[in-house]
Amino acid sequence: MWLLVPAIATWEVAAHSWIRARVPSDADWARAAAFVRAELAPEDAVTAAPAWADPILRRHLGDRIPLAMAGRSDLARYRRLWTLSIRGHRAPETRGSAPSLQRAFGRVTVVRHDLPDPTVRYDLVQHVFDAQVEHGKRARPCPLRTGSPGRGGGLGKGVVAPGKRFVCNDRSRRGFVAPVVLEDLALSPRYCVFQPPARRGPTRVTFPSVPLADELVFYAGLYYEDERHRKGAPVNMRVLLDGQERGSLTHRDGDGWVRFAVSTAGPRRAELTLEVDSSHPKKRGFCWAGSVRSHSP
Amino acid sequence: MNAHLRGLSPTWWDHLVGLALLSAYTAVLLVTVDSLGLARDESIYVHAADSYLGWYERLVQEPSEALSPGVIARHFRVNREHPALIKTLFGLAHKLDETFVLFPSPSTGYRLVGMVCSGGLLWLLYIMGVRYGGRHVGLFAALAYALLPRPFYHAHLNCFDVPITLAVTLVVQAYLRALGSRRWAIYCGLLFGLALATKHNSWILPGIFAIHFGFVIVQRRRARRVDPAVAQVSATPWWLLSMLLLGLPVLVATWPWLWHDSLERFGWYARFHWQHEYYNMAYFGVNHFRPPFPISYPWVMTLFTVPITTTVLALAGMLGDLRLLWSRLWRPAICPDPTYPFVLYLGALFAPLVLISLPDQPIFGGTKHWMTAYPFMCLFSGVGFARFLAFLRGRFAVLEGGRAGSAVTAVILAGLLLPAVLETSHSHPFGLSHYGVAVGGVPGAADLGMNRQFWGYTTGSLVDYLNARLPGGGRVYVCDTTTGAFRMLAEDGLVRPDIQPTHDISRADLALVHHEHHFAEVDFQIWALYGTVQPSKVLRYDGVPIISVYANPSSRRVRR
Numbered sequence: 106m107w108l109l110v111p112a113i114a115t116w117e118v119a120a121h122s123w124i125r126a127r128v129p130s131d132a133d134w135a136r137a138a139a140f141v142r143a144e145l146a147p148e149d150a151v152t153a154a155p156a157w158a159d160p161i162l163r164r165h166l167g168d169r170i171p172l173a174m175a176g177r178s179d180l181a182r183y184r185r186l187w188t189l190s191i192r193g194h195r196a197p198e199t200r201g202s203a204p205s206l207q208r209a210f211g212r213v214t215v216v217r218h219d220l221p222d223p224t225v226r227y228d229l230v231q232h233v234f235d236a237q238v239e240h241g242k243r244a245r246p247c248p249l250r251t252g253s254p255g256r257g258g259g260l261g262k263g264v265v266a267p268g269k270r271f272v273c274n275d276r277s278r279r280g281f282v283a284p285v286v287l288e289d290l291a292l293s294p295r296y297c298v299f300q301p302p303a304r305r306g307p308t309r310v311t312f313p314s315v316p317l318a319d320e321l322v323f324y325a326g327l328y329y330e331d332e333r334h335r336k337g338a339p340v341n342m343r344v345l346l347d348g349q350e351r352g353s354l355t356h357r358d359g360d361g362w363v364r365f366a367v368s369t370a371g372p373r374r375a376e377l378t379l380e381v382d383s384s385h386p387k388k389r390g391f392c393w394a395g396s397v398r399s400h401s402p
Numbered sequence: 403m404n405a406h407l408r409g410l411s412p413t414w415w416d417h418l419v420g421l422a423l424l425s426a427y428t429a430v431l432l433v434t435v436d437s438l439g440l441a442r443d444e445s446i447y448v449h450a451a452d453s454y455l456g457w458y459e460r461l462v463q464e465p466s467e468a469l470s471p472g473v474i475a476r477h478f479r480v481n482r483e484h485p486a487l488i489k490t491l492f493g494l495a496h497k498l499d500e501t502f503v504l505f506p507s508p509s510t511g512y513r514l515v516g517m518v519c520s521g522g523l524l525w526l527l528y529i530m531g532v533r534y535g536g537r538h539v540g541l542f543a544a545l546a547y548a549l550l551p552r553p554f555y556h557a558h559l560n561c562f563d564v565p566i567t568l569a570v571t572l573v574v575q576a577y578l579r580a581l582g583s584r585r586w587a588i589y590c591g592l593l594f595g596l597a598l599a600t601k602h603n604s605w606i607l608p609g610i611f612a613i614h615f616g617f618v619i620v621q622r623r624r625a626r627r628v629d630p631a632v633a634q635v636s637a638t639p640w641w642l643l644s645m646l647l648l649g650l651p652v653l654v655a656t657w658p659w660l661w662h663d664s665l666e667r668f669g670w671y672a673r674f675h676w677q678h679e680y681y682n683m684a685y686f687g688v689n690h691f692r693p694p695f696p697i698s699y700p701w702v703m704t705l706f707t708v709p710i711t712t713t714v715l716a717l718a719g720m721l722g723d724l725r726l727l728w729s730r731l732w733r734p735a736i737c738p739d740p741t742y743p744f745v746l747y748l749g750a751l752f753a754p755l756v757l758i759s760l761p762d763q764p765i766f767g768g769t770k771h772w773m774t775a776y777p778f779m780c781l782f783s784g785v786g787f788a789r790f791l792a793f794l795r796g797r798f799a800v801l802e803g804g805r806a807g808s809a810v811t812a813v814i815l816a817g818l819l820l821p822a823v824l825e826t827s828h829s830h831p832f833g834l835s836h837y838g839v840a841v842g843g844v845p846g847a848a849d850l851g852m853n854r855q856f857w858g859y860t861t862g863s864l865v866d867y868l869n870a871r872l873p874g875g876g877r878v879y880v881c882d883t884t885t886g887a888f889r890m891l892a893e894d895g896l897v898r899p900d901i902q903p904t905h906d907i908s909r910a911d912l913a914l915v916h917h918e919h920h921f922a923e924v925d926f927q928i929w930a931l932y933g934t935v936q937p938s939k940v941l942r943y944d945g946v947p948i949i950s951v952y953a954n955p956s957s958r959r960v961r962r
Contacts, residue, residue, distance in 0.1 A: 114820065120839040124843035125828070164940045267930055292920065
């Protein structure tokens with residue numbers, strides 16, 4: 106038994122050296138990133154595996170990663186997914202599918218997966234400034250303003266108001282509607298339209314003319330700190346097409362970032378209204394991402 | 403207690419070895435301290451230290467005014483969550499540094515007390531080891547403690563965690579000796595008072611002692627039945643009396659805040675810790691922010707952060723002594739030490755770990771919350787080492803004595819401490835981010851979603867970058883680093899004074915994000931405000947992101 110002691114010490118020294126030797130160098134990351142940069146097409150997405158390496162990926166390729174990609178809800182808009190992988194990790198989104206390309210750059214491996222053809226036809230987050238926004242029982246308009254972004258930031262502050270936003274309540278830090286990057290219940294980034302319920306009555310976002318296809322797909326959730334205590338009132342989101350309710354979501358604390366779809370049965374244009382309310386709207390930092398999609402590419 | 407090991411009464415030579423350990427370790431800490439930026443809590447204690455020392459200065463100049471309730475309240479209201487003794491010493495050490503210009507950085511003056519306490523702990527541990535099982539036990543225990551990566555980080559700081567570890571270990575040893583000496587009972591009470599005046603970890607000591615004392619008294623009765631003449635310990639708990647009569651007055655005497663409205667203020671202090679708020683701590687991918695917290699937390703974190711060889715030797719030492727205890731439980735009269743130090747040390751080791759395992763106990767402090775357990779763990783590592791030597795001696799005659807024997811023993815000691823040397827030297831200056839090989843190192847811990855840091859102390863590793871990117875000055879969003887801690891970087895001459903901290907992302911020229919799970923929202927706030935997800939730098943430790951730095955695209959001050 107005692108002979109195990111020097112054996113363990115020797116193993117510990119060897120393991121320490123082995124762990125350090127496996128750390129990818131900056132040059133490995135740079136070479137892998139340069140390769141991906143040269144190959145990257147407009148409808149390609151890039152990710153890092155494991156997720157904790159994401160800041161290093163963004164350091165090298167961040168200029169090719171828009172907010173919508175960094176905070177994506179799914180891969181429906183992309184044709185290919187590039188993964189910069191270390192330590193043998195694979196992106197969870199590619200589990201079960203074979204890569205179409207794999208190439209090692211030192212300790213960093215570039216893996217490419219071909220995805221099903223994109224089904225997204227119209228992105229509601231991208232077009233939110235085409236919409237009209239109103240709030241409260243009396244449907245007061247929330248004017249679109251471009252100015253200074255919100256001050257501060259930091260832990261527990263949630264989203265910070267961007268410079269361009271619909272202003273519903275000047276006195277509230279959260280009294281606006283605009284695209285933001287939200288921290289969801291899983292602490293993941295979500296590029297979405299921040300649309301908290303108003304103090305009295307709902308907040309409405311109305312797109313006057315949306316080119317519909319087979320379905321509207323939404324993802325929605327609340328800011329992490331609003332949801333994590335699981336004490337808040339449910340938030341309701343109603344989807345109306347030309348004034349008729351076609352679907353709804355009741356989001357309860359603990360649900361996290363959830364998907365729901367509304368069938369729209371074929372191409373046509375319609376007025377789309379998204380109405381968000383809650384019986385107790387305090388600390389209900391609700392956010393949604395949505396798109397018009399077809400079943401077939 | 404040991405078949406192979408025999409404790410010794412320490413000689414002046416042993417105390418010389420202890421003094422050498424103190425001096426060498428303090429010197430190492432002084433050499434390595436400059437690369438550590440001030441941690442969040444340190445900046446608060448600097449503020450408190452200045453305020454408390456200000457009161458003592460006033461006490462010398464205007465005693466009657468200084469003693470008025472209002473003046474005391476003004477000076478001691480700052481950080482009344484913790485007693486004043488150690489912060490006062492921080493302030494005093496800083497004053498000495500200011501007067502005699504001892505160190506190049508002002509922060510080192512504040513930190514000196516913690517560093518000397520760390521060195522003192524090695525001295526104490528060596529002497530305890532000598533008493534318990536001989537010089538090999540003492541030496542290995544002291545060195546094993548010095549080479550624990552996370553305590554090595556804490557050893558540099560002006561915080562209470564190292565002083566309370568020293569104080570608790572000291573009180574444990576004083577209590578042990580108080581079982582057979584009334585003089586030591588008095589020391590025990592006084593030292594307990596100092597421990598109370600250091601940090602509330604000391605509150606658990608009477609509980610540990612009561613259990614141990616109960617065990618000792620039961621054994622005493624059984625031993626007397628066998629042999630009434632056997633050496634005994636006193637059945638009167640003089641130590642308890644002393645702790646009550648001397649401990650509390652020492653706490654009050656060193657904490658002027660308690661001199662007025664005493665009950666109300668002490669009640670507030672006790673309630674603050676009894677009902678402490680919960681902060682975030684990532685553990686296996688989950689961000690824990692409220693109870694119930696995982697019971698496994700202190701055990702797993704100990705396994706992941708203490709060098710494995712040290713842990714294995716501690717387990718070997720502990721199990722060996724446990725076996726001896728078990729065999730002697732049924733023959734109490736022949737026990738060579740009726741104070742049963744093994745039982746006491748075992749209690750002192752496990753009590754903090756068990757306490758933090760309770761699901762409602764906050765875990766936000768990481769391993770520092772049970773750091774008082776580590777000296778005892780290392781003591782058992784020393785026992786394991788001595789047992790290993792005894793095993794080798796039975797097989798290799800060269801180890802039996804003489805110069806050759808000593809040389810081989812030294813080589814074995816160095817060999818068994820080598821993993822700890824490598825881990826600890828590699829952990830600096832990222833001590834709180836460090837994980838050992840049990841979890842696959844820092845990247846392995848990141849894979850499992852373990853906490854990567856807290857207190858925002860890693861900003862100190864970015865000073866060269868900040869100076870280079872803001873040649874004409876500017877503002878830095880400092881995320882988890884306090885403005886006080888950042889300003890101390892400037893006072894220490896590490897960051898240029900024209901680079902100022904801010905908590906406003908949109909007005910900052912550079913924005914930092916300390917990578918902890920729950921700080922993800924700050925990353926996302928910066929993305930949205932700066933319109934980019936691309937950091938200008940990612941500070942890494944073993945390839946794992948520690949801090950991301952973003953350059954505000956609207957800033958004209960950032961050198962691109």
